Amino acid sequence: MKIGKNITQVRESKGYSAQFVADGINMKLEDYLKIEQDILDITLNQLNHLAAILSCSPIYLLEYKESGGSIYNHFDNAGNNGTNIQIQGVDQKEIRTAYKELYREELERIPKLERLLRDHNIEFDI
Incomplete structure (x- = not known):
């Protein structure tokens, strides 16, 4: 499964630089950009860290579709951490x-x- 484009779109929608995210998951910028370009596969551990930095769930990154002005709500109930709602395109x-x-x-x-x-x-x- 290719998720590089999803990661890029979510990161950009948050206004984060690639360098900020790469630093957050302890990667060199060039290696992180290879993930966004679907050249380098992402590990589950990296995906979990990346989702935390982007304030969403790993599943959201896997299933992300460009909103096109629509509202996407994503609910992530992880243990007793509460509910995280992401709204894109509004x-x-x-x-x-x-x-x-x-x-x-x-x-x-x-x-x-x-x-x-x-x-x-x-x-x-x-």
């Missing part, structure tokens, strides 16, 4: 902006509902 700033707008709209909705209840003489507890 601008996090846009998500935060949309969430803030939704939250603001919900806050404005409460007084509107209270006014509507009062206008129709409907009792309610605050």
Whole structure:
């Protein structure tokens, strides 16, 4: 199985340099680049270290497909370490902006509902 392209795409999506990742798995840059180019096979131990550096699971690296603007959620429940969710292809700033707008709209909705209840003489507890 060739996973070099997957590793490259995930690394680039994280904004990491090849040198940063190579240092993280204790490899020479030229050897690491051979993994990304599918010239040198990766060991399971290296794959596990690489996945940890890229904040994903080894399976995610094996099955990664370019998102093309879609949302990919990957859940990795490893022991009691919790859940790791990776979202590819979505601008996090846009998500935060949309969430803030939704939250603001919900806050404005409460007084509107209270006014509507009062206008129709409907009792309610605050």
